[in-house]
Amino acid sequence: MTDRRRAIPGTDTVLADPRLAKAIDLLGRALVKKSVLAAQNRARAGEIEPESVIDEAIIGLPVSATSMQPVINATGVLVHTNLGRAPLSQTARDALSLAAGTTDVEFDLATGQRARRGRGALQALHQAVPDAGGVHIVNNNAAALLLTAMVLAPGKEIVISRGELVEIGDGFRIPELLASTGARLREVGTTNRTSLRDYRQAVTEQTGFVLKVHPSNFMISGFTADVPVSALAGLGVPLVMDIGSGLLRPHPLLPDEPDATTVLRAKANLVTASGDKLMGGPQAGLLFGDADLIEKLRRHPAARALRVDKLTLAALEATLHGPPPPVVSALDSEVDIHRARGIQKRLPGSEVVESTAVIGGGGAPGVELPSLAISLPEHLAAKLRRSRLPVVGRVERGRCLLDLRTVPPEDDEKLIAAVLACM
Numbered sequence: 001m002t003d004r005r006r007a008i009p010g011t012d013t014v015l016a017d018p019r020l021a022k023a024i025d026l027l028g029r030a031l032v033k034k035s036v037l038a039a040q041n042r043a044r045a046g047e048i049e050p051e052s053v054i055d056e057a058i059i060g061l062p063v064s065a066t067s068m069q070p071v072i073n074a075t076g077v078l079v080h081t082n083l084g085r086a087p088l089s090q091t092a093r094d095a096l097s098l099a100a101g102t103t104d105v106e107f108d109l110a111t112g113q114r115a116r117r118g119r120g121a122l123q124a125l126h127q128a129v130p131d132a133g134g135v136h137i138v139n140n141n142a143a144a145l146l147l148t149a150m151v152l153a154p155g156k157e158i159v160i161s162r163g164e165l166v167e168i169g170d171g172f173r174i175p176e177l178l179a180s181t182g183a184r185l186r187e188v189g190t191t192n193r194t195s196l197r198d199y200r201q202a203v204t205e206q207t208g209f210v211l212k213v214h215p216s217n218f219m220i221s222g223f224t225a226d227v228p229v230s231a232l233a234g235l236g237v238p239l240v241m242d243i244g245s246g247l248l249r250p251h252p253l254l255p256d257e258p259d260a261t262t263v264l265r266a267k268a269n270l271v272t273a274s275g276d277k278l279m280g281g282p283q284a285g286l287l288f289g290d291a292d293l294i295e296k297l298r299r300h301p302a303a304r305a306l307r308v309d310k311l312t313l314a315a316l317e318a319t320l321h322g323p324p325p326p327v328v329s330a331l332d333s334e335v336d337i338h339r340a341r342g343i344q345k346r347l348p349g350s351e352v353v354e355s356t357a358v359i360g361g362g363g364a365p366g367v368e369l370p371s372l373a374i375s376l377p378e379h380l381a382a383k384l385r386r387s388r389l390p391v392v393g394r395v396e397r398g399r400c401l402l403d404l405r406t407v408p409p410e411d412d413e414k415l416i417a418a419v420l421a422c423m
């Protein structure tokens, strides 16, 4: 035993190995050392031979200096909040990487003067929604609502239907977010029914604005009524709509999902949305609306605290200019049966089964998208989550289902390799 221990190479010796020295250049010394220490401990415990410590330390190296791991989303949930919502298109990833260096984000190279920050992203957003008088970009939709309340309703009331007092997730509630600015909520109607008369009676000189919130993660059915944007636009106070998902134009598969263009044409003064849901871009809050109102938002002191960084601006612009991002592709195209069979044939004991994909936290509750899944024994689900390239599937009726609608076809080989490694 002591001989064995003596044969374990020392930390400095292992770290001097050229392959590990190279890893130090890429990952930093601390992470590489951690892997070396773990390998030495395994050798001390007799789990590996002393002479394999270097190889083991190399195997144990993380792929990146971030502890965040890339994951294959085989859940069938298109916008999965816990998996980082929308994955970016390759075009957006390239832009992100470019912007990570020194860039002209706020500088005019022609004149050498300061320029409008993120003008390219703003222009692309405006081009995508020409009905907007102006556009603005903040950290997320919650920030968009916060800024709106700070500009339009300081010390005033926000009129909102009781059917639209939404909790977004993880305990965050839109009414509490709005109230945190000091504005007061003036709730109208009931959970299931709100009429134009309810709104009309609530609007006074105390009103800052009327807010309509899309119930993006639940559905009320049965004896219900709500008031369309076009009817609320005539109340004589600013009308703001939080559409949630970030659809910029109507989508044929999502007839009940509001989109920025339609809502603006119905005469809303301001529309707020997320960038990382159905738009398929980076986390961002998108604001579309009357030019003078957008200018007020931009000029509010808090706007600086809510602004996005150059990485977001680059990824957002590239998402808008580039080919359809993964979320949009997954929404627009059904899974090809030949693709599913091709994968199934390479995974012994697997089957192709019909499945139902959903939009997820991003909106369109109740919309079911036909899909195909690779069905595997249930016990593989946990193994797949912990594999070197983690795959997250869905456990249903005693089987582990890998829904292919949310797996980009270019990731099929990686998916197959990950499953084979777990079998």
Ligand SMILES: *Cc1c(COP(=O)(O)O)cnc(C)c1O
Binding pocket: 140, 141, 142, 143, 166, 168, 213, 214, 215, 216, 217, 242, 243, 244, 245, 273, 274, 275, 284, 285, 361, 362, 363
């Ligand atoms: C998702 C959502 C939000 C929150 O958006 P974030 O971008 O996560 O801040 C707000 N309102 C609605 C209706 C939503 O669907």
